[in-house]
Amino acid sequence: MSNFSELVPERIRALPSYVPGKSIKQAEEETGIKAVKLASNENPLGPSPLAERAMEEAAHTIHLYPDNDAAELKQRLAAAHSLDPENILVTAGSTPLLDIIARTLLGPGLNAITSERSFIVYPIVTRSTGAEFRTVPMKDDTYDLDAIAAAVDANTRLIFLANPNNPTGTIVDAAALDRFLDRLPDHVIVALDEAYYDFAAYFARERGIEYSHSVDYVRQNRNVVVLRTFSKAQGLAAARAGYGMGPAELMGYFARVRTAFMVSGVAQAGALAALTDHDHYERTMRNNLEGAKYLLSGLRQMGYHPVETWSNFIYCEVGESASAVGARLQQEGIIIRPLTGSWGAPTAIRVTIGTRQENERFLLAFKKVMQASAAAK
Numbered sequence: 001m002s003n004f005s006e007l008v009p010e011r012i013r014a015l016p017s018y019v020p021g022k023s024i025k026q027a028e029e030e031t032g033i034k035a036v037k038l039a040s041n042e043n044p045l046g047p048s049p050l051a052e053r054a055m056e057e058a059a060h061t062i063h064l065y066p067d068n069d070a071a072e073l074k075q076r077l078a079a080a081h082s083l084d085p086e087n088i089l090v091t092a093g094s095t096p097l098l099d100i101i102a103r104t105l106l107g108p109g110l111n112a113i114t115s116e117r118s119f120i121v122y123p124i125v126t127r128s129t130g131a132e133f134r135t136v137p138m139k140d141d142t143y144d145l146d147a148i149a150a151a152v153d154a155n156t157r158l159i160f161l162a163n164p165n166n167p168t169g170t171i172v173d174a175a176a177l178d179r180f181l182d183r184l185p186d187h188v189i190v191a192l193d194e195a196y197y198d199f200a201a202y203f204a205r206e207r208g209i210e211y212s213h214s215v216d217y218v219r220q221n222r223n224v225v226v227l228r229t230f231s232k233a234q235g236l237a238a239a240r241a242g243y244g245m246g247p248a249e250l251m252g253y254f255a256r257v258r259t260a261f262m263v264s265g266v267a268q269a270g271a272l273a274a275l276t277d278h279d280h281y282e283r284t285m286r287n288n289l290e291g292a293k294y295l296l297s298g299l300r301q302m303g304y305h306p307v308e309t310w311s312n313f314i315y316c317e318v319g320e321s322a323s324a325v326g327a328r329l330q331q332e333g334i335i336i337r338p339l340t341g342s343w344g345a346p347t348a349i350r351v352t353i354g355t356r357q358e359n360e361r362f363l364l365a366f367k368k369v370m371q372a373s374a375a376a377k
């Protein structure tokens with residue numbers, strides 16, 4: 001057998017693995033206790049029923065290769081956003097699109113910049129190209145756009161900006177982003193990751209602010225690629241469908257890098273149907289809004305300071321090892337995300353907003369394990 005470590009470049013050997021949230025099956029096998037998963041920001045109401053039906057139907061033709069270009073979905077998305085189809089690229093969720101963007105724009109000698117405590121896929125896709133990955137500190141649990149702008153140099157090609165950010169759930173508003181984009185040189189592209197767009201837009205309506213007008217940047221042909229996904233609001237995380245919106249020429253280059261037949265016919269059918277499911281969408285948003293208020297107030301009553309969320313999860317400092325808290329919660333049948341390792345917040349947890357019943361279960365379990373920990377000190 002070859003010595004593979006000699007064949008695989010150092011930049012690949014040094015990559016951290018992406019560690020997903022623990023699955024319900026794995027947690028239940030470990031504890032023997034029925035588990036609730038609040039670890040991966042999935043939709044607690046399940047998939048859009050219209051999407052589910054469309055996907056069952058599409059399964060009958062799964063022996064045929066899908067439309068490589070997802071033309072119907074692309075058309076529908078273009079019409080919904082008043083863009084040309086050439087401005088859209090459909091991918092198998094937004095994670096592969098992050099990888100495509102990095103592979104297209106980065107390489108040895110170049111760099112990408114983002115904030116600390118942001119999405120853990122950014123360092124992986126950047127470093128796998130041989131480029132340097134730079135992070136700057138946050139300000140008040142939010143992206144510090146001034147610090148990012150100051151870190152840009154002649155070799156910067158990409159800025160990853162998660163808005164809302166995962167894991168802190170915070171946003172930069174539309175006016176702040178406008179000012180930031182005006183400051184960037186022409187050799188820098190912003191990957192504006194709006195995986196949680198729908199939740200933030202819903203909160204923004206309630207809170208009376210302008211959160212994002214990202215699609216305007218695309219209409220103006222700015223150096224911005226907006227990433228959206230069907231994994232969250234539409235509840236299609238396992239189907240794998242997402243898309244990017246950006247300058248037509250750039251999207252054309254990304255299309256060359258995208259693997260052929262990346263988005264299954266089942267996923268395309270599900271995504272198309274989900275776009276018409278206003279009832280599921282509204283129920284999802286209302287559940288999230290009410291769940292956010294309930295969890296934030298419950299955690300505050302216990303003396304914690306969770307960060308105000310603009311998304312479908314809550315970030316909370318727990319003042320001790322988050323892994324230990326996560327392990328104790330698992331014993332109570334609750335899976336959350338300890339923000340250790342690449343997440344960069346070893347004493348903080350992220351909990352996905354669930355159904356009312358799941359949220360109640362989480363708060364009860366959290367109170368129990370934190371009181372037990374305080375008593376043991």
Ligand SMILES: Cc1ncc(COP(=O)(O)O)c(C=O)c1O
Nearest residue numbers: 093094095119166195229231242
């Ligand atoms: C900030 C952010 N971007 C992108 C994604 C990727 O989602 P998907 O690949 O399912 O579209 C996630 C998923 O959790 C995320 O949190």
